[in-house]
Amino acid sequence: MAESKLEVPAELRELAEKTIDQAERAFELFFDAASKSISSIPGAGTEVSKQALSFTEQNMKSAFDHARKLVYATDLQEAMRIQSEFLRTQFTNAGEHMREITGKVMSAGKGKS
Template structure:
C-alpha cells in the first residue's frame, strides 16, 4: 500500500521556510539580549539562569530544525518518522538537561553547606 504524497505547492514550502528563518532570527536576537542582560547582573543564581537559557536555546534550535525537516516531508510516513525522531531526541535531551540541573543544584547545596560550616 502506497502512502499518499503530500501535495504541498513549492511556494507554500518556501513561505514556511522563510517564516521559520525569520522566527529563528528573532529568537536568536532574544537569546543574545537575554545573555547580555544576565552578564550585566551577576548574582548567586546567574549560572543556573545562564544554563537554563542555554538549554532553552538548544531546544529552540532543535525545534526549528525539526520544522525545516517537516516542511520537506513528502508523505505521511516520512512526516511521522521525522516527528518520532524529534520526540525521541527531545526526551534524551531533556533527561540530560535534568541531570545537569540536578548536578548544579547538588553542587550549589554542597558549596553553601561548606561555606556555612567553614565560617564557624
C-alpha cells in the first residue's frame, strides 16, 4: 500500500498554527478569569472546583499541543499515530483526574461528619 502524503501548503500550515496560538491565548485568559472567580468565592467546593479547572486547563493545553502536531503531520499514518497517542494519553489522564477529584470529594464529605 502506497503512503499517502499530505500535500498541505506551508502557508496553510502556518495559518493553522497561528490560529491555534490565538485560540490558546484566548483560553489562557478564560482560565485566568475563571481561577480568580473561583478563588473569590469561599466554600466547601472551592478546592474541588480549582482542581477541576486545573484538569480542564491541562486537557486544553494537551489538545492545543495535539493540534500543532497534526498540523505538521506529513502523511495519514503519522496523523493516525499522533491521534492514537493523544487519545491514549487523554484516556489515562481522565482516569487519574477522576480518581483525584473523587478523593477530594470523599475527603470533603468525611470532614462534615
